[in-house]
Amino acid sequence: MPSITLDAQRWQTFSQLLTATAYQNPQALLESFLQRLIEFWPAQSGALLYIDPMNAPFSLEHGELPADGHEMIEQARSVFERTTGGEQDLGVYGINDELALVELTLRSGDAEVGLLHLIVSADRVSPENEGELALLLVGVAGGAADRVALLNTTRSELDEMNLLYQVSQSIASDIDLRSLLRTIIEKVTQIIDSESASLLLVDDVHKELYFETPSSNNQELRSYRMPIDQGFAGWVVTHGQGLIVDDPQNDARFYRQVDSDISHQTRNILTVPVRSRERTVGVIQAVNKRNGPFTEHDLRTLSMLANQAAISIENANLYTKLKEERDRLIRKEEEVRHQINRDLHDGPTQSIAAISMNIEFIKKLMHAMPERVEDELNSLALLVKKTYQELRTLLFELRPLGLETQGLIATLHEYASKFRDPSGMQVRFTPGNFVGRLAPQTAAATFMIIQEAVNNARKHAKASMVWIELFQDSERHMLTAVVRDSGVGFDLQSVTTSYEERGSFGLLNMGERATLAGGSFEIRSSAGEGTQIIIRVPMLVEEQN
Secondary structure (H helix, E strand, O other), X not given: OOOOOOOHHHHHHHHHHHHHHHOOOHHHHHHHHHHHHHHHOOOOEEEEEEEOOOOOEEEEEEOOOOHHHHHHHHHHHHOOOOEEOOOOOEEEEEOOOOEEEEEEEEEEOOEEEEEEEEEEEHHHOOOHHHHHHHHHHHHHHHHHHHHHHHHHHHHHHHHHHHHHHHHHHHHHOOOOHHHHHHHHHHHHHHHHOEEEEEEEEEEOOOOEEEEEEEOHHHHHHHHOEEEOOOHHHHHHHHHOOOEEEOOHHHOOOOOHHHHHHHOOOOOOEEEEEEEEOOEEEEEEEEEEEOOOXXXXXXXXXXXXXXXXXXXXHXXXXXXXXXXXXXXXXXXXXXXXXXXXXXXXXXHHHHHHHHHHHHHHHHHHHHHHOHHHHHHHHHHHHHHHHHHHHHHHHHHHHHOOOHHHHOOHHHHHHHHHHHOOOOOOOEEEEEOOOOXXXXXXXXXXXXXXXXXXXXXXXXXXXXXXXXEEEEEEEOOOOEEEEEEEEOOOOOOHHHXXXXXXXXXXXXXXXXXXXXXXXXXXXXXXXXXXXXXXXEEEEEOOOOOOO
């Protein structure tokens, strides 16, 4: 091979080409490389195509490309793919009488990673030794570009993983649901680099999606609701998988009403499901990527964040429910205290006060009118007996001891016989075919539900009669207790929908007691038709000898 001889200026350019690998950005590195190689050849102008290890292409041009040369370059680029193998090649193609196109394959190791094109004078096509040197240089440049690209990708992934870790820590440490949802949305826009984001939750009752937490620049969405099967969010809920849409305006699934109502334009959108226990509970949407379209990498990243969010949302929901249950129990305890206070004040307390006054009156009669003392003592004895019965009834309603010794049937017989209501409502009990046994805790829960149902009928139903009936299903070892009244009934759906807002928890208490006893609870009612409360609880299974 002939020796390579270079003048001083070209040695300087060659040196600059080799030091171009110090760049930290592959595009900047290749821009410098292309410019120096044009000087080194020398060439009139040049163009470069590079496809990085993630198959992301970018192209460069330096100097003015003739029209015919530009067409030839575009044709070569259109069929080029990053591949492994093949021979490093240098081709020379005539453009016209004055210009030629030099084509070199940009390589990294054994991979073809791009194309380099130089526009040179037809009479200045490089000698063979300089062509071999050029092939060496494009090999160095391609490998350096790959190393920088991989290094940058690794750094980016590490930064992203670190950010995701910080986000996960931030989300996991937040147990307040509202605060948690705001944090999730803030982090989505930060990680995905989108203009806005929203978290939509599923409302199973109304079959709708609602914007629980939009980002700060979309607060108009806070009270916005949409059908559960509409829009990209509805598609994701239905299919349970993420979705990237680059041109939503021309997509039939686009729910235009949202953009119209808030004067917004969605240019591109990324939507992923939020799943908890194999159920889609909502979706996260990132809207309008700031720099280019959303990518599969964005989809994977947002899906990871949604998985973490689902766990944290579930934990926050459990904490919220626990807190609500604590508050409900406190309110229930206060309600029971007030009820006991009213019952004692209106009944035994008044009677005891009357007894005390009668005793003082009788003491005075013993001196002034002794002949009346016996009658007054008889009246006092009746008042004491009545007070004693009131106290026994109150204690029975709080905790009937007969449940543990005599069982549910005897206790309900006693409850029905002792029940008294100022309005005249009566309670009738029929044991039906029940001959089995209940566990003590189940019997207590069943009695309390029946008692609560009777009290509800007394307070709200305007009923003259309440029937308590028991039915036994021996095959399934279940007891069904039915409490029905002759009252006015109510619209079950409207009452259930607004129940928590009404500040009363009787129905909720009955349902929870039935569930804790391993059974079920059902209400049937309509206006003018009375109300039925149906409780189903398990019976004890008799052991076979």
